[in-house]
Amino acid sequence: MSHPYSIEEVFEIAINIEKHGTDFYNKLAAHAEDEESKKLFVYLANEEKHHIDLFTGMRDRLGKKLSSSFLDYWGNEEMGLYLKELADVEVFPELDDMPKFLKKFDSKQDIIKYAIGMEKSNILFFMEVLEALGSEDETENKIVKDLINEEKKHILKLCILLKQ
Numbered sequence: 001m002s003h004p005y006s007i008e009e010v011f012e013i014a015i016n017i018e019k020h021g022t023d024f025y026n027k028l029a030a031h032a033e034d035e036e037s038k039k040l041f042v043y044l045a046n047e048e049k050h051h052i053d054l055f056t057g058m059r060d061r062l063g064k065k066l067s068s069s070f071l072d073y074w075g076n077e078e079m080g081l082y083l084k085e086l087a088d089v090e091v092f093p094e095l096d097d098m099p100k101f102l103k104k105f106d107s108k109q110d111i112i113k114y115a116i117g118m119e120k121s122n123i124l125f126f127m128e129v130l131e132a133l134g135s136e137d138e139t140e141n142k143i144v145k146d147l148i149n150e151e152k153k154h155i156l157k158l159c160i161l162l163k164q
Helices: 007-031 035-062 068-074 077-088 098-102 108-133 138-163
Strands: none
Touching: 007 035, 007 098, 007 108, 035 138, 108 138
């Protein structure tokens, strides 16, 4: 069984996703074999760190405001189960041993494809956050839409690196 998620919990999940993303890309940068990959991974780590700040601000602004559209969207057991599944998916892996993690992949391209998959998972989660926010707060909706667009740009940058 699951429970309905509060807006604070949803934003904590989003913040944790971004924290793991920052760690993931920093560790990839530290193990990158070429300068171009290293620069991209450092850039993506900084982007994820910026997203932490944005979600933290949203949580702080909206945390005590229980919007009716949010409760309508997430305030039932079925949607709670759905969110739990989204949150339980390994968006960014825990990486205590990066060299061991990297051995799972046959090539740099495989690592990049893995990162692309994680960015896609982020987009799915953020689209659900956007849907749950409803249309009550245009400012917060714009922030989430901008985050989704930034994640799409991350995918594009990773795809360009993949083609090289």
